[in-house]
Amino acid sequence: MIWRMIRAAILCFVVCAGAGMVAYPGGTRLDPGTVGYSFTQNAFSDLGRTVARNGEPNATSATLFVLGLTAAGLGLAVFFVALLPLASNHSRARGVAWFACLAGIVAGVAYVAVAWTPADRVPFEHVMAERWAFRSFLVASVLLGFVTAGSSIFPFRAAAAWWFFGVLLLTFILIGVFGPSRRTEAGLIVQVVAQKVIVFSALVIVAFQSCEAERAAQRLATNARRMRGPSAALAVQPSDS
Numbered sequence: 001m002i003w004r005m006i007r008a009a010i011l012c013f014v015v016c017a018g019a020g021m022v023a024y025p026g027g028t029r030l031d032p033g034t035v036g037y038s039f040t041q042n043a044f045s046d047l048g049r050t051v052a053r054n055g056e057p058n059a060t061s062a063t064l065f066v067l068g069l070t071a072a073g074l075g076l077a078v079f080f081v082a083l084l085p086l087a088s089n090h091s092r093a094r095g096v097a098w099f100a101c102l103a104g105i106v107a108g109v110a111y112v113a114v115a116w117t118p119a120d121r122v123p124f125e126h127v128m129a130e131r132w133a134f135r136s137f138l139v140a141s142v143l144l145g146f147v148t149a150g151s152s153i154f155p156f157r158a159a160a161a162w163w164f165f166g167v168l169l170l171t172f173i174l175i176g177v178f179g180p181s182r183r184t185e186a187g188l189i190v191q192v193v194a195q196k197v198i199v200f201s202a203l204v205i206v207a208f209q210s211c212e213a214e215r216a217a218q219r220l221a222t223n224a225r226r227m228r229g230p231s232a233a234l235a236v237q238p239s240d241s
Contacts, residue, residue: 002082003214009075010203016068020047023060027053029182040189044199045119045126062118069115072203077108079206079213080140086153086216093147100143107136134173137202141166153216153223158209165205172198 024037024047032054037046042053047065052058080101087097110133117126141162149159175194180187 002078003210006075006079006082006210007207009071009078010207012075013068013072014203016064016071017044017047020061020064020068023064025052025054025056025058025061027055029053029188030185039196040193041185043192043195045114045130048115048118049120050118051120066115070112073108073111073113073115075108076111076206077105079210080104080108083144083209083213086213086220087144087147087151089153089220090147090151093150096143097147100140100147103136103143104140107133107140110136134169134198138166138169138173141169141205148212151216153219154212158212158216161205161208161212165201168198168201 021037021039021042024042026033026035026037028034028038028041028046029043030041034041034054044065046053047058047061048069049058050062052061083104084097084101087101088094090097110129113129114126114133117129119126145159145162145166147159148154148162149156172194175191179194180190182188182191
């Protein structure tokens with residue numbers, strides 16, 4: 001049930017973000033005169049602005065953005081809480097698993113902070129929340145790759161997916177730091193498209209890993225039943241005396 005709830009939170013974000021894009025009045029960082037939302041020139045943060053970049057009120061889009069990202073952030077935090085018992089099942093990886101899941105929980109909380117700090121009202125807090133979210137998620141992804149690679153209840157594809165997403169996240173962070181400036185049209189497109197790629201990749205990886213965790217929980221339960229089976233049989237076996 002918990003894994004389905006996490007996937008429902010992801011779906012909630014997708015629906016709210018899509019509706020928010022439709023409701024966004026218009027305006028980009030470089031051209032406030034545009035109409036509607038531009039997929040290549042409007043960042044996700046534009047949806048959460050209290051006033052759109054063209055100067056019009058943005059209450060509908062901002063409300064949808066807050067609802068969707070809050071659901072996704074809380075869903076991410078719950079995902080890592082639920083993942084911890086499975087990831088820490090292997091005694092040798094227990095400490096790493098705890099640290100990885102803690103970083104993931106921090107990322108989820110930071111995404112909620114992104115939702116509740118409009119970029120046009122509290123830009124510094126908004127940017128800092130974004131940085132904490134993506135960097136914490138990177139730490140969680142890399143470490144969970146190592147944890148699941150050495151686990152008997154997770155297939156190697158789970159580790160490979162964590163590492164692949166980690167590479168994407170690191171690339172996105174480097175583009176944000178060293179990439180072209182958003183003050184130019186080409187730079188704005190690069191930065192905005194990179195953000196779209198990483199956000200949708202994050203949704204896919206969490207949905208995928210929630211399915212893998214659900215299967216891992218079933219394997220763990222099956223293994224536990226098999227171990228209890230012989231013991232239970234011995235317990236009820238009649239004595240020779």
